[in-house]
Amino acid sequence: MVFIFGFHFDDQRLVKASLETFYGIGPKVSQRIMARHYIHPWAKVGSLKNNTLMNLTADLTSMKIENDLRREVQENIRRLKDMGAYRGRRHAMGLPVRGQNTRTQIATARRLNKIERGGSGRVQM
Template sequence: MLHLLGVNLPDQKVVHIALTYFYGIGRKTAERICHQLSIHRQAKLHELSESQLNRLSQLLTGMTLESDLRREIRQNVVRYRQIGCYRGRRHQQGLPVRGQRTQNNCKTAKRLNAIAELILAASTIGIDMAFGGRLLKGPAR
C-alpha cells in the first residue's frame, strides 16, 4: 500500500481509480489528473516511477482535499444558516436543499441532514458521538 498525504492507496489498483480514495476527487477529476501528468489510462499504482509519484504528490498538495474540504463545506453550511438564506433553512429543517421533491423522496435527505445537524451541534460543544458503529469526533480538546 502506498501512503500518500494521509491516505492509504492500494498498489494493485489502476491509478485513476486509486485517486478516488481521496475525499474530494471523483472519477472525472482523477482522469484529468492522470492526463495532466501523462499517466497511461491502464497504469497501476505500483508501476509509477518515483518522479511520477513526486509530481502527483505536488499536484495533490495544491488541491483542497480530505479534512480541509470537509471543514470548508461545514463552514459554508454554517454560514448559510447564519445569514438565514433558503439553503440554510433547508439544512436546518433537514429537508432537501437543491430543489428535489419532498412529497415522496426525501427520506435520505432528512436522515443525512439530521445526522449532520447532530454532528454540528456536538462539534460546537466538543462532544464525541457514535453513529452506527462509527465514532464521529468533535473538535480536539
C-alpha cells in the same frame, strides 16, 4: 504498499480508483490529474515511478481536498444557517435543499443532512 498524500494504497490498485478515494476528487478531476502526469488510464499504483509519485503528491497538496474541503463545506452551510437563508433552514431541518419533492422522496436528503447539522434540528430565529 504505495504512499500517496498520506495514505497507503495496494500495488495492484488502479491509479484512477485510488485518486477517487480522496474527498473532493471525482472521475473527471482524476482523469485530468492522470493526463497532466502522463499516466495511462489502466495503470496500477505499483507500476508508477518514484518521480511520478512525488509529482502526484505535490499536485494533490496544492489542491483543496479531504479535511480542508470538508471544513469549507461545513462553513458554507453554517454561514447559510447564521444568515437565516432558506437553504440554511432546510439544512437545519434535514430536508431537501434544492427543490426536490418532500412528500415521498426525502429519505436520501434526511440521511445526508443529518450528518451535517449536528444540532437538535430546530431552527433558531
